[in-house]
Amino acid sequence: MIRVNEIKIRDARREDIPSIVHTCKASTTQEELIGFSAPEWGTFRDANQLRGIWTTTNRLKDDYEVIVAEMKRQIVGFLVFKREIEFLYIDLIDIRKSEQGKGVGRALVEHVENLAIKEGLTSIETDTTENAQGVPWKSYDFWLKMGFRDTGERLKTKWDFKTIPFVKQLN
Ligand SMILES: CC(C)(COP(=O)(O)OP(=O)(O)OC[C@H]1O[C@@H](n2cnc3c(N)ncnc32)[C@H](O)[C@@H]1OP(=O)(O)O)[C@@H](O)C(=O)NCCC(=O)NCCS
Numbered sequence: 001m002i003r004v005n006e007i008k009i010r011d012a013r014r015e016d017i018p019s020i021v022h023t024c025k026a027s028t029t030q031e032e033l034i035g036f037s038a039p040e041w042g043t044f045r046d047a048n049q050l051r052g053i054w055t056t057t058n059r060l061k062d063d064y065e066v067i068v069a070e071m072k073r074q075i076v077g078f079l080v081f082k083r084e085i086e087f088l089y090i091d092l093i094d095i096r097k098s099e100q101g102k103g104v105g106r107a108l109v110e111h112v113e114n115l116a117i118k119e120g121l122t123s124i125e126t127d128t129t130e131n132a133q134g135v136p137w138k139s140y141d142f143w144l145k146m147g148f149r150d151t152g153e154r155l156k157t158k159w160d161f162k163t164i165p166f167v168k169q170l171n
Contacts, residue, residue: 007104009111011058012066012078014051019075020068021047027077027094032138035131038159044080044092064091067111069104079108088116090126093139109146117170124148124168132160140164 012020024044043049053061060066060080069077077095081088090112095104116124126143130136144150148166155163 006071007102007107008070009067009107010070012068013058014054016066016068016075016078017047017050017054020066020078021045021050023075023078023096024094026096026098027100028097036129036137036161038157044094067108069095069108071099071102071104077104077108079112081112083116083119083121086121087123087125088112088121090124105142106146113168113170121170123170125165127163127165129157129161130154130164136164 021044043053055061058066062082064080064082067079067081068075069079076099077093079090080092081090083089090109093105093108113124126148128137128139128143130140140150143166146168148168151165151167153165155165157163
């Protein structure tokens, strides 16, 4: 029996770079990002830049790690995270537009949440942005749905948007 929408999560490999870049570009349009994202956050949209920071196995420089989600053996999403001393930080998550709303984002977040729990970490942190008009980026409600709490802080950046930190306590 073929199971529809079966999602497999695994560590990324260097050979996945083209698919990861494709997934990143297929998750949002450049237009949607205007006002919410810094021009220099383009590393995952450029295979050469991503190769430049990829170190070994699924690791990037500064100990960031990449996991991917596959459906029908095709990469449809990825998540970048880092283990800090007490908590796990989710830096980035992107799902191809055509596969959004099918549980892939949830599967990736739950995967790192389980890792964090196994390792005795106390929380997971992440963030999104809000534009100059105070409109949050469209993933805001996804993070609430995944059990994260908006800390209420709004951190200024050198661009027009502010950062919205989220936290999820694990114990
Ligand atoms: C945000 C994103 C990661 C969510 O992943 P996804 O695979 O589409 O989400 P899922 O299908 O796993 O949804 C999980 C739950 O969150 C809800 N959800 C997802 N996106 C939502 C949104 N924008 N608003 C409200 N709820 C949302 C779903 O309804 C689902 O709820 P349920 O489990 O009760 O049915 C994905 O849409 C994406 O890549 N967006 C573009 C890039 C992006 O915004 N990245 C995050 C930057 S901070």
